[in-house]
Amino acid sequence: MALSKLNITTCLWFNGQAEDAANFYISIFPNSKITHLQRYLEAGKEIHGQEPGTVLVAEFNLDGHRFVGLNGGPQFKLSEAVSFQIDCANQDEVDYYWDKLSEGGDPAKQQCGWLADKFGVSWQVVPTALKDMLASGKTDGVGRVTEAMMKMHKLDIAELEKAFRG
Known part of the structure; x- marks a missing residue:
């Protein structure tokens, strides 16, 4: 068959x-x-x-x-347990998707590149540069970039790269 x-x-x-x-x-x-x-x-x-x-x-x-x-x-609600990840090539894309999707959303749920839109759908707006840094195998850099990311709401590629380099 x-x-x-x-x-x-x-x-x-x-x-x-x-x-x-x-x-x-x-x-x-x-x-x-x-x-x-x-x-x-x-x-x-x-x-x-x-x-x-x-x-x-x-x-x-x-x-x-x-x-x-x-x-x-009303029986079921959306939650951040499921999210949609958007891979962004540059800061302009990060800014565009973050700004558009977060319009009317819940600012309390916006952390580390994650956001909840006005309908309760969760998104991760992630620069591909961050994924590359996290996959680099450079333990010190990965640690620094992780710490920097944890303090951000919308991800800032320049600041992430600066943290990664030390």
């Missing part, structure tokens, strides 16, 4: 904000779009309790990555 190509889609649970979240994300990431909106029907209303015509699912694509936003209700 031949196996089909594996497709994995991230499903995010929202409480009535799936379409708003999808529009927010596609406004930030290049080559992104909403691919489908599915609405609640009268069928099943006794169980789902939603008004017919309201959005059940917003399917969207962020630069080649598939997502589904599900308006499932």
